Amino acid sequence: MTQPAAPASDALVLQGACAALSGKRVLHDLTLQLQERRIGIIGRNGSGKSTLLRLLAGLIAPETGSVRVAGLDPARARKEMLGQIGILFQNPDHQILFPTADEELAFGLIQMGLPKAQAQAQVRALLAEHGRSHWQGVPVSSLSQGQRHWLCLQAVLLMQPRTILLDEPFAGLDLPTQARLARAFAALPQRLITITHDPASLAGSDRVIWIEAGRVAADGPPAAVLPQFESEMHRLGGLDADADLPG
Numbered sequence: 001m002t003q004p005a006a007p008a009s010d011a012l013v014l015q016g017a018c019a020a021l022s023g024k025r026v027l028h029d030l031t032l033q034l035q036e037r038r039i040g041i042i043g044r045n046g047s048g049k050s051t052l053l054r055l056l057a058g059l060i061a062p063e064t065g066s067v068r069v070a071g072l073d074p075a076r077a078r079k080e081m082l083g084q085i086g087i088l089f090q091n092p093d094h095q096i097l098f099p100t101a102d103e104e105l106a107f108g109l110i111q112m113g114l115p116k117a118q119a120q121a122q123v124r125a126l127l128a129e130h131g132r133s134h135w136q137g138v139p140v141s142s143l144s145q146g147q148r149h150w151l152c153l154q155a156v157l158l159m160q161p162r163t164i165l166l167d168e169p170f171a172g173l174d175l176p177t178q179a180r181l182a183r184a185f186a187a188l189p190q191r192l193i194t195i196t197h198d199p200a201s202l203a204g205s206d207r208v209i210w211i212e213a214g215r216v217a218a219d220g221p222p223a224a225v226l227p228q229f230e231s232e233m234h235r236l237g238g239l240d241a242d243a244d245l246p247g
């Protein structure tokens, strides 16, 4: 019998992982080896997608089973994870910690152990490269939603993580901003794991995982998974009652 291939050294591996929130189990016995370059996670509201992202990022620990990123437990190896996993939350305001744009950009680098002056120099160079030197000292509160998204993305990229987790990256952005962001994502060398409700945005992925009520409903190439997902969503959309919304 042939052995399954060993995971890539920077793979994200779930083994029988369950996760609970406030005592309620929301992810059930997930076993996944995530190593493709573009992975989409799709599913209905409340299916457990954000919880899966939080589990992969080590923001929550599994109730049972294990999560490993590059062989490490992401909930414990917090410092090592800075170079492994970057996360972009749906709402930049859930991510931004500092009052000014440059402080926000420098934070991750300082966390990684870079002396403050060096981190600040990298931030100045980045802002200059993007024609945004005037953002030095600018209050985050004065930036638009799209500009805050850009800020969060750059803060993550400065840390050069191997994998970036994106939670509904296009939600609330106008079409030109979405198109610009999509081009920026497409050009990234990193592995991207994207959560979305929107099947169209995953058409070019290497792999799509459909999560339903905390379990994998389908897992494969987009051409196989997305039509199944869309047909089920159309069927559910045709029902009048929304009593089947997961509670």
Ligand SMILES: Nc1ncnc2c1ncn2[C@@H]1O[C@H](COP(=O)(O)OP(=O)(O)OP(=O)(O)O)[C@@H](O)[C@H]1O
Binding pocket: 021, 022, 024, 026, 043, 044, 045, 046, 047, 048, 049, 050, 051, 052, 246, 247
């Ligand atoms: N703090 C919490 N305590 C208890 N249950 C929670 C908590 N947060 C979320 N849940 C429940 O966990 C389940 C999964 O939520 P999760 O946010 O992971 O889903 P999702 O697929 O990301 O949803 P959406 O697409 O609406 O953002 C849902 O049923 C939700 O009600």
